[in-house]
Amino acid sequence: MVEVENLGFGYRGGFRLAIPQLSLADGEKLAIVGPSGSGKTTLLNLVAGILVPDSGRIIVAGTEVTGMSDALRRRFRASRIGFVFQDFALLDYLSARQNILYPYRITPALVLDAAARDRAEALAEACGIGDKLDRHPAALSQGEQQRVAICRALVTRPRLVLSDEATGNLDPDSKARILDLLFRQAEEAGAAVLAVTHDHELLPRFERVLDFAQYRQETPA
Numbered sequence: 001m002v003e004v005e006n007l008g009f010g011y012r013g014g015f016r017l018a019i020p021q022l023s024l025a026d027g028e029k030l031a032i033v034g035p036s037g038s039g040k041t042t043l044l045n046l047v048a049g050i051l052v053p054d055s056g057r058i059i060v061a062g063t064e065v066t067g068m069s070d071a072l073r074r075r076f077r078a079s080r081i082g083f084v085f086q087d088f089a090l091l092d093y094l095s096a097r098q099n100i101l102y103p104y105r106i107t108p109a110l111v112l113d114a115a116a117r118d119r120a121e122a123l124a125e126a127c128g129i130g131d132k133l134d135r136h137p138a139a140l141s142q143g144e145q146q147r148v149a150i151c152r153a154l155v156t157r158p159r160l161v162l163s164d165e166a167t168g169n170l171d172p173d174s175k176a177r178i179l180d181l182l183f184r185q186a187e188e189a190g191a192a193v194l195a196v197t198h199d200h201e202l203l204p205r206f207e208r209v210l211d212f213a214q215y216r217q218e219t220p221a
């Protein structure tokens with residue numbers, strides 16, 4: 001589902017990430033752990049095509065995202081990848097329902113039909129925010145906003161789910177429930193999951209755990 005080869009990326013500030021090889025099989029659930037600042041979010045952004053590497057290749061669902069134009073990468077991301085951002089990235093002027101259905105607004109290839117609307121409702125219900133769909137993010141708790149972000153990542157039935165601390169703001173019971181939901185939805189859609197987490201108690205639920213400390217590289221002064 002994901003192939004990363006000889007990946008090199010550096011920010012202007014000096015941080016460099018180098019990953020010789022990383023692969024994720026169809027349907028596989030891989031957790032990424034590692035110290036703060038080791039590049040975990042950066043990798044998710046590279047796989048999603050939000051950042052472009054300086055060198056190397058990233059292939060997602062058989063398509064090389066490196067080398068695509070910005071517009072193509074955006075479309076590819078919206079139709080094939082569900083991304084739960086660390087800061088949720090909800091739009092304040094949209095209701096929870098509109099936020100969940102947002103990928104359909106921005107992607108011509110996705111058709112906002114009754115089935116998509118039903119899926120949004122069912123996901124929200126399963127996440128425990130079924131009665132909050134008409135509220136705007138400002139009127140939702142952090143945990144509720146996080147659930148909206150999770151519903152938005154899953155509603156399109158993506159092939160790959162990228163999750164950056166998707167359960168970070170939830171209580172322990174909710175964490176387990178939300179992870180169950182994320183995994184169940186991913187399994188039904190045959191999607192792979194690449195999840196950054198600091199919740200070590202959740203790690204046994206994943207098939208593989210990758211410690212990111214090994215990849216850290218600083219540019220020499």
Ligand SMILES: Nc1ncnc2c1ncn2[C@@H]1O[C@H](COP(=O)(O)OP(=O)(O)OP(=O)(O)O)[C@@H](O)[C@H]1O
Pocket residue numbers: 011012013014015034035036037038039040041042043
């Ligand atoms: N836009 C940016 N410009 C310059 N440096 C950045 C930028 N974004 C992140 N960095 C730096 O790159 C490094 C890796 O950041 P990243 O967010 O990928 O780490 P992380 O492992 O996800 O951290 P955390 O666990 O705290 O979320 C950090 O040192 C960070 O300061």
